Amino acid sequence: MINTKYVRDHLDEIRRAIKDRKSAFPLDELLALDEKWRGMRTDLQELQAKRNKASLEISDAKKRGEEVKDKIAALADLKAKLDEAQSEISRCESKIESIVWNVPNTLDNSVPIGMPPEANKTIKTWGNIKKKEGPSHVEVLSKLGLLDEERAAKVAGSRFFYLRGDLALMEHALESYAIDKMRKKGYILISPPYMVKKRYYKGVAPFGVFEDALYKASEASEAEKMKDIEHVDEELFMISTAEHALAAMHAEETFSGAELPIKYAGFSPSFRREAGSHGKDTKGIFRVHQFNKVEQFIYCKVEDEHKYFDELLANSEEFMQELELPYRLVVLSSGDTGHQMSKTIDWEAWFPSQKDYRELGSCSTARDWQSVRLDIKYDDKGERKYVYTLNSTAISIQRSLACIVENYANSDGTVSVPKVLVPYMGKEIITKG
């Protein structure tokens, strides 16, 4: 069970976050249950102490060769009370469990209070928009014969794709470019499992995500019928971002202070059901069920949160600038910040076909939300503290491809290759596949 102490320790901040997020989270119910639980626990411990003492007396008497039948019989009442106390406490615990995992994260002071889209705040705009408008990446790529949505729909369904020829090549070029750059910055490259057990997934994202975003990769239906909680917790879910596998990686570990920060660059596909986004971005590779992504992830000490948030964001911006994609940074408002995050900055790049900026990635700090649930600590001069976890997209491959294609499309139907990708592709222009 999660330690509810962390809720009491951050009570004012959590209460404020609930209000600012306009969340319906039942904090007072949780606190009442927690108080009840602690009282019950004290009672239980008294009973256990009595039982332990009596058991020892029986043990001693037996060693002396005395008759112990009467002593054992006298314990029947205590045993019944103990069983009752135990089942009452587990009923209370499962109620707490169902609530406490979903406590919203505290909010960073710099998060604008309000609801989206009005309250989201643009804090920076970079680059000159060369193409104010133009054809969509779907039009450009279809004419070049590099994107096959129809056959993908036949084989896998809507929101899947086959990339061909030069486009598939550019996909790999982007990946190699992003991986090389992250490694040069000292981030350790990680290829994670693409499936994660439910009990760890619960620690990286709130339950809502399971219905809206995740594909279940195992059945476990028998266990579910039997309400075998432990077994259900072994169910596998496809990762919707490498972040989740990277966060769970060090679950139940304690770092020495000297080991932090740990900086990872994770590379993996991401699988998303995109439930609730029917009708949005249905064409092309902007919003798909499966895409590749290079993700940055940092475990750090509490006091280093802002330092590494800035570092992650700077890295992400560097990618946008080297690819010469005009973009802007948007701080998500309190009402738009993910449940498990304390602060999120999105970057949105210019899409000529939409005459607007669209999200390409985001940088977030989860503070200790994930580490409390995954039990990841560090030793701070003898004191155990929960680590802070931060994550930021390096490059979201397919979405970036869409953006590059639109911004780099030439009037003759071909697409120029961004300068930084030329060495990886061995060509400056992509043509019919």
Place this chain on the structure above:
RNA sequence: GCCGGGGUCGCCUAGUGGUAUGGCGGCAGCCUGCUAAGCUGUUUAGCUAGUAAUGGCUUCUGUGGGUUCGAUUCCCACCCCCGGCGCCA
């Protein structure tokens, strides 16, 4: 997938129904003139009293159940590791 063996503190290890051994490492303290050693304590998580130093209690032998006054030990399910067989990019 099947058949064996296993999982005990950060690491190694004993115990096979009756308060969980011992060592190494780490941390704290003490002692000591010789590059280090010795001695003592501590080394899971939580509830509770106190402003605090500190105390009381519970909990911890892969995880969850069961039997029992009492489970590391017996029973059931699951997870993971090692070996063998099978299957396989």
